Amino acid sequence: MPIYHYRCKKCGYDFTKEQSFSDDPIKVCPQCGAEQVHKVYAAVPITFKGSGFYRTDSHSSSK
Incomplete structure (x- = not known):
């Protein structure tokens, strides 16, 4: 069950x-x-793992 902050x-x-x-x-x-x-809302922390999350990961290495 979720836990809510008030x-x-x-x-x-x-x-x-x-x-x-x-x-x-x-x-x-x-x-x-x-x-x-009232409910208090906060940002949920997320972590990106692996390749493809950076601009340098998405293009080919040949120029």
């Missing part, structure tokens, strides 16, 4: 929650009780 806009409390894709998003802050919680 943050409260009112008190700034950060927390994570393991949830199913079908679960509703959390709306109430477990710290202060305010209904100002």
